[in-house]
Amino acid sequence: MSENKEMLDAIMRAIELEKETFDFYTKAEHKTFNPAGKRIFKWLAKTEEGHYLKLNDLHNSLNESGRWVYYGGSTFDLAPEGSDEQAVSFDTDDVEALKIAQGIELRGIAYYKELAAKTNDPQGKAMMETLRNEEIEHLRVVTEKLDRLN
Numbered sequence: 001m002s003e004n005k006e007m008l009d010a011i012m013r014a015i016e017l018e019k020e021t022f023d024f025y026t027k028a029e030h031k032t033f034n035p036a037g038k039r040i041f042k043w044l045a046k047t048e049e050g051h052y053l054k055l056n057d058l059h060n061s062l063n064e065s066g067r068w069v070y071y072g073g074s075t076f077d078l079a080p081e082g083s084d085e086q087a088v089s090f091d092t093d094d095v096e097a098l099k100i101a102q103g104i105e106l107r108g109i110a111y112y113k114e115l116a117a118k119t120n121d122p123q124g125k126a127m128m129e130t131l132r133n134e135e136i137e138h139l140r141v142v143t144e145k146l147d148r149l150n
Contacts, residue, residue, distance in 0.1 A: 011059045017111065018051045018052040018055060028094075037097075040142070054127075068119075070123065072130070102142050108131075112129070113132050
């Protein structure tokens, strides 16, 4: 039972982290006037919101029945670049937001890796690994955008 309590606490922390991350990306999307920045931050916010909702489902299911829920991954695709994105460059604030985003995604990767290691349930392990892989993809997109700017 204490293992279940420990996992519930860890999932609650993951829920809080996803909410904080969603809030950050939403603010960054609204702050930037750059179309590429808006597109990327909007996509990141959508996927973090999806993680938040799925983790809430998981927390409720584990708390009520001790069962893991299935998570097949995010269904939000990053919109393709628009032609107006090439003519506009990021300003310093947008670059700083992307650097902060890198740190957030690195922490998410580490946290989901840790949670995957802590669970013995195959479905739970698969869910945490899928979440980690999605955070790895977020990091790739953010890093690619930063590399283009530098």
